[in-house]
Ligand SMILES: Nc1ncnc2c1ncn2[C@@H]1O[C@H](COP(=O)(O)OP(=O)(O)OP(=O)(O)O)[C@@H](O)[C@H]1O
């Protein structure tokens with residue numbers, strides 16, 4: 001039952017209001033002066049305080065201030081007589097929810113009380129939801145104890161509460177978006193929005209209006225003024241994903257936002273000022289893009305204030321067992337299964353695999369395995385051939401070390417060359433296919449071929 005405190009120096013008014021509220025099912029306490037009221041609020045928790053402003057000893061404003069400071073979950077409603085309207089306006093500015101004028105009417109008072117309590121309930125739910133979100137992205141769901149990922153954690157903690165721009169780089173599926181969220185939800189901006197926009201997924205003309213909004217009539221089809229993502233993120237964080245795909249024209253506009261926190265809507269003349277923290281991410285090599293001239297150097301430096309490099313999963317293999325365990329639990333819960341773990345051979349195969357799709361690929365695999373598995377644990381047979389195959393072949397390659405030893409670096413070089421040539425000949429020198437066979441990037445293959453002077457033999461030779 002909700003508990004309400006009524007404060008008034010007129011015993012008759014106290015009686016009338018207490019009656020109305022008690023009949024409506026509320027628990028009611030009364031206080032005849034300000035000092036008593038504050039003592040009661042100290043001793044007990046009230047969902048709502050209804051108070052007159054002119055009171056003996058301690059006036060209503062002081063009670064209100066006390067509630068706002070010391071019991072922020074308590075709502076406050078002011079009782080006003082003739083001539084105290086001005087005071088009620090002040091009170092509302094200070095944090096009172098509403099006022100009721102005297103003489104009080106039963107239905108009016110019930111409506112205001114209900115509204116106030118409903119409002120508080122919504123506010124509570126809202127905080128709760130935000131807390132849950134925050135928890136979700138704090139660190140519980142961010143797994144890894146490899147030195148590499150611990151370094152990322154430390155950096156997140158250091159920079160979260162600043163306004164510095166962060167540039168997150170890493171291969172696809174390494175957790176860039178998860179990191180961006182961890183930064184936002186660990187920052188003082190956490191109660192304001194985090195707006196995510198994928199710059200690579202939206203065509204250039206649309207992206208500009210997505211980011212900055214547009215005025216009515218700015219272009220054909222702009223029937224209404226529209227607020228952009230930067231405005232929506234005001235007070236919070238904007239996450240510009242796939243920043244490497246942004247067109248040169250938009251790069252210029254973004255640079256200005258970074259420098260001045262100012263922009264205009266498309267087709268607009270009014271300059272809007274915002275307070276937004278920027279986090280950008282890309283799986284491209286931005287320095288290469290700068291050298292090639294597709295990404296502005298000045299923008300790169302503006303974005304790269306705090307660089308955060310997320311290493312690929314294959315460079316932090318010690319995280320794999322932890323992630324497997326985490327994902328098994330997650331999907332057990334979702335699918336109501338009780339998979340206990342992975343057979344050793346199955347785990348060995350997953351440890352040896354290269355994970356080109358990084359954590360996302362591992363997560364998807366575990367989801368599939370949990371759903372499809374019939375037993376209580378996942379066995380080697382459950383692992384798809386595509387993954388087993390790629391690891392098994394490496395193990396089956398034979399090496400022989402001569403009695404008098406080898407020059408290690410040279411031998412490795414030679415061996416690499418042989419592998420590349422073999423792959424190329426098996427694929428008729430189609431580099432894309434050869435790279436796939438070797439499970440390396442096509443560009444890596446081409447670089448290695450150049451370094452090792454490997455060229456397709458001329459026909460007939
Ligand atoms: N360290 C981690 N712990 C737990 N889950 C992770 C971790 N890293 C990534 N994931 C999960 O892997 C998936 C991919 O992560 P995310 O979307 O953040 O990657 P990304 O780097 O943004 O990828 P892309 O470049 O493809 O957009 C998500 O479901 C995410 O929750």
Ligand SMILES: [Mg+2]
Pocket residue numbers: 176177241
């Ligand atoms: Mg992403």
